Amino acid sequence: DGGITQSPKYLFRKEGQNVTLSCEQNLNHDAMYWYRQDPGQGLRLIYYSQIVNDFQKGDIAEGYSVSREKKESFPLTVTSAQKNPTAFYLCASSSDRLLLSEQYFGPGTRLTVT
């Protein structure tokens, strides 16, 4: 089955701890993205990557970091510098490096920081 997986589905952390969210795709897509969604809000782009070993900041990159060492993996680290980390985090991928094609999403990770 081709698709995008995110783990875990729910994650709980104490304030001050860094946490890494996993995102894996076996669609052979070049581009991958991380979004954040707060209750009743739209999706906001955190980081995106058009190709292995390269990534760009999105609209709300502060307090987050990513890596793209393999084509199929794009992990997101939520650092202690992120002021309001509790949110629904969605990973997506798309086939083209120009970011013009449709995106496919993983099931998301709900992060709660207390």
Added chain:
Amino acid sequence: RKEVEQDPGPFNVPEGATVAFNCTYSNSASQSFFWYRQDCRKEPKLLMSVYSSGNEDGRFTAQLNRASQYISLLIRDSKLSDSATYLCVVAGGYQKVTFGTGTKLQVIP
């Protein structure tokens, strides 16, 4: 002006009704347009791409108006299962990819 704007709704319509949503975008250089559906507490799922010539998929019709910079989604014969939030997406130009905040649809029996 926001890059991508949608009426948040909610749109409450009876079963069998026809409902239309619009989405306006500010960047005239945008190249790709999509509609996604998002159910409560789930990930967005692609509903359809939007082409200049318009496209139809069953009860759903999407259209693009480049001159006025908006895309539309028409749902005919609404079903209870159509209840969801509908997100428009605009890609290309300097903005890369931008999601609208979504329009909530509630289909009532």
